[in-house]
Amino acid sequence: MRVLIFVALLISFVYSAEVVKVEEKYQDSTKCQACHNHLVKDWQHSWHARSYEKNDEYFRASLEYVSKKSHKSLNAVKVECATCHNPRISVTSTSKAYEIDAVLGLDKNSKVNKAVNDTSISEGINCVVCHNIDKIHDNLDASKRGMDRVTWLKSGVMSGPFDDATSPYHKTEARDFMDKNPNKLCFVCHANDHTIKGDMFINMEAEYKDNTQKCVVCHMSTKKELYAATLRIDHGKPKARQIREHGFSGAHTxxxxxxxxxxxxxxxxxxxxxxxxxxxxxxxxxxxxxxxxxxxxxxxxxxxxxxxxxxxxxxxxxxxxxxxxxxxxxxxxxxxxxxxxxxxxxxxxxxxxxxxxxxxxxxxxxxxxxxxxxxxxxxxxxxxxxxxxxxxxxx
Ligand code: HEC
Ligand code: HEC
Ligand code: HEC
Ligand code: HEC
Ligand code: HEC
The missing domain is CATH 2.60.40.10 (Immunoglobulins)
Structure with missing residues (x-):
């Protein structure tokens, strides 16, 4: 019995969205500009950068509409949608007790209210969403998406495509989903969008016809000869690398x-x-x-x-x-x-x-x-x- 409880605890520990706080020096894209400005510039124009209520009118209006129609507080809906839209949020669920406080207007100083209004999530899907992922649990059932499908690395460790990269600003770790199998990364969120009752209305992963075709080729770029960082780490010059642009152009372009x-x-x-x-x-x-x-x-x-x-x-x-x-x-x-x-x-x-x-x-x-x-x-x-x-x- 004890062993079973231990295993159950272990599983819930590994597989429920666990918050890892990102230190301020890595939180937003301005912190990366000194060495990765070309990639930051690309990303700024993307709709990943706008996945936040204040930067996307359609998203904002949808949050308000869902709150009204489902009789849930606006903050509870924001937390629910953050699973994919703002996965570095510091609160991952809301309780019935919170709903009562919200109705009575007693939630101003609550953890939930602070979390949804924290500026650290205002960049939507930013650098530390994709590059701080340690593991993607694609063996979980389809309903586990976004933050519920990943575990994070320690703050300050960046996962990337290169196994020989070193940086004075952060640690690096090579990961397959950044290199050989990047579709796995995109399907963390681009799959199983569901109604608030849990019925799936879009599943790009299920409809996808040829997994050898990489999303990144069409929505980032083909690999091109440039550098990953502008820092002069290779005999006084930036190190030459095969890289991809970070524009994530899509339906809004x-x-x-x-x-x-x-x-x-x-x-x-x-x-x-x-x-x-x-x-x-x-x-x-x-x-x-x-x-x-x-x-x-x-x-x-x-x-x-x-x-x-x-x-x-x-x-x-x-x-x-x-x-x-x-x-x-x-x-x-x-x-x-x-x-x-x-x-x-x-x-x-x-x-x-x-x-x-x-x-x-x-x-x-x-x-x-x-x-x-x-x-x-x-x-x-x-x-x-x-x-x-x-x-x-x-x-
Ligand atoms: C499973 C992950 C996931 C969850 C959970 C999720 N979304 Fe999304 N959402 C996406 C993805 C991926 C896109 C982009 C798809 C596209 O561009 O066609 C998107 C796009 C949108 C858009 C379109 C934005 C635009 O600029 O065109 C709206 C609106 C939206 N979501 C609202 C919501 C709301 C409201 C919730 C919570 C009730 C929610 N989403 C929860 C993954 C998710
Ligand atoms: C939606 C996920 C996603 C976001 C957001 C993202 N990246 Fe990337 N990044 C990738 C993928 C995938 C690769 C690997 C591309 C390849 O080599 O196939 C990559 C590669 C890189 C590399 C290695 C060089 C290259 O282009 O291959 C650097 C450096 C990098 N990203 C920095 C950043 C910075 C800085 C930001 C924020 C402005 C950022 N990334 C945002 C997915 C993302
Ligand atoms: C002081 C300069 C500097 C800053 C600031 C910086 N980096 Fe880097 N980063 C580097 C260098 C140097 C490399 C290695 C480049 C190479 O080997 O070609 C690198 C590599 C990377 C890689 C690729 C890792 C791999 O193993 O493939 C990613 C991803 C990355 N940085 C993300 C970020 C993010 C996100 C930020 C902002 C939070 C950031 N970096 C801030 C210098 C910096
Ligand atoms: C953490 C969740 C998440 C991950 C991981 C993710 N996306 Fe997205 N993506 C979104 C959301 C949410 C939106 C919608 C944002 C909005 O419109 O406000 C989106 C939008 C897009 C769009 C539509 C842009 C537009 O202008 O219509 C493209 C293309 C896209 N993502 C490609 C990718 C690719 C390629 C990858 C994998 C390298 C990826 N995404 C990984 C959540 C994610
Ligand atoms: C062979 C090139 C190609 C590949 C591979 C590809 N896409 Fe697309 N995708 C497109 C084009 C072209 C469009 C239509 C114009 C646009 O929105 O970019 C599109 C549209 C989209 C849209 C907007 C859809 C809509 O109807 O609103 C999203 C989101 C998207 N792609 C995500 C992805 C993801 C995630 C992957 C990988 C799982 C992927 N794409 C693989 C070329 C591609």
Missing amino acids: ASMWKDALHVSTKVEGGDLVITLKNDLPHNLPSGFGSREIVLDVEYTSAAKVVSKESVSLTRHYLNKYKKPTIAHTSETSSADESVPAKGEKTIRVKLNKSANGANVAVSYRLVNDEVRGLLELKEPIWSQKMVIFKGAVKF
């Missing part, structure tokens, strides 16, 4: 969408048939609920637009009263309309018989009309149509 799908059009049986082919190892849209691909068709006759059609490929989420809601507070959803990984999707639009041509545009939006309305998102980026394809057909 319009230029990334150009030709992300191969689009072909033909006329068949009274329909305009549009085929979207996806060569990527993950679906499109993917990643987050309520993303959208929009097809706009303008029928033309003698170069004049005579009619328009629009098709939206997106997912709609419903609450228990069958009313539209966001993914996190949903009970059911419409069918998955995404273009499958390494697959294709065909859309048929009724042909306008009086037209003799059509302009076809395929674009992407970060949020569909429904959710943008529910959350009252104001910034232009949420309604911007990022162009994937534009072409014309004659018939």
Whole structure:
């Protein structure tokens, strides 16, 4: 019995999110600039750097919406979402007693309130999120993600791709997930996004078609000859290294969408048939609920637009009263309309018989009309149509 209790304790010790406090000299990216400024600059433009309520309107509005709809305090929701969005937070769960204090407004000096407002987490997914990871427990069940799937190294030890790196500022440790198998690192968070009830609504890991294709090649860069640190450690010069840029460009960068799908059009049986082919190892849209691909068709006759059609490929989420809601507070959803990984999707639009041509545009939006309305998102980026394809057909 004692042995069993000991084993149980050991397992819970190893596998529940354990907070390791990061000392101030490593906490934020400004501390790395003196020697890694090129990588810090890349990262600053990324949406990893904006994974914090104050820096992402959509995230902030979602936190507030979830709190309102689930009758949980805003801070409790912040702590829950921090699992992936702010995994260096110093509090990892909230209690029923905390909820009562929050309702009564007695939580101002609580640990929870201090943790969610601490400036050390305001950089979102920063250097010490990825580079202070010791182990990734990918043998755990799918629900354990973000901070619940990793154990941290001691403060001041950086895991990286090189086994011969030495730095005067911090210790270094080489890890496979920084080198041979980096998808494992990305899947710590880019998998199993779930509703507050625990139902999965997106799982990029499950849909992923070819694990030999590395996320880092497309979302960081191919390896290039430069240096990891600007410090002159190699006979008065920075040491030459094969490195990757740290831009993590993705869905919020319009230029990334150009030709992300191969689009072909033909006329068949009274329909305009549009085929979207996806060569990527993950679906499109993917990643987050309520993303959208929009097809706009303008029928033309003698170069004049005579009619328009629009098709939206997106997912709609419903609450228990069958009313539209966001993914996190949903009970059911419409069918998955995404273009499958390494697959294709065909859309048929009724042909306008009086037209003799059509302009076809395929674009992407970060949020569909429904959710943008529910959350009252104001910034232009949420309604911007990022162009994937534009072409014309004659018939
Ligand atoms: C989302 C995870 C992630 C974040 C955030 C991140 N890195 Fe990295 N970093 C990586 C990966 C993965 C590699 C390994 C790339 C390879 O060699 O394949 C890497 C490599 C490096 C290297 C070795 C040189 C190179 O580019 O390969 C340095 C130095 C580094 N990162 C510093 C930083 C600093 C400083 C920050 C904060 C501004 C940062 N990283 C943020 C994932 C991350
Ligand atoms: C005073 C300079 C200096 C500062 C400040 C500094 N580093 Fe480094 N770092 C280095 C040097 C030097 C190397 C080794 C470079 C090499 O061998 O090519 C290095 C290597 C690394 C590596 C690669 C380790 C490996 O084994 O592959 C990572 C990751 C890293 N640093 C992260 C950080 C982070 C994060 C910060 C800020 C919290 C930081 N560094 C601050 C000098 C610095
Ligand atoms: C600790 C959790 C975590 C890890 C590890 C992580 N990500 Fe992310 N990633 C996020 C979150 C959260 C967002 C959304 C941030 C936001 O939009 O506010 C995101 C966003 C992104 C985006 C979208 C950017 C955009 O502009 O739309 C890309 C691309 C991305 N991550 C790639 C990667 C890659 C590649 C890796 C592995 C090297 C990785 N991530 C590792 C949590 C993580
Ligand atoms: C062969 C290149 C390639 C690989 C490999 C790849 N991606 Fe992508 N990914 C893209 C392109 C292109 C897009 C669409 C434009 C954009 O958002 O960057 C995209 C989109 C995304 C998005 C936004 C999805 C959406 O619909 O909103 C996320 C998040 C993402 N990728 C993460 C990852 C992660 C994590 C991995 C590895 C597990 C990965 N990608 C592997 C090329 C790639
Ligand atoms: C399992 C890890 C995980 C958890 C837990 C999680 N997220 Fe995310 N979230 C992600 C990742 C990864 C992305 C980026 C996907 C992409 O760009 O398509 C993301 C993206 C988002 C976005 C889109 C941001 C943008 O700029 O487009 C919103 C909004 C969001 N999450 C809200 C939440 C809320 C609210 C919670 C808590 C109820 C939460 N998330 C919990 C992993 C997670």
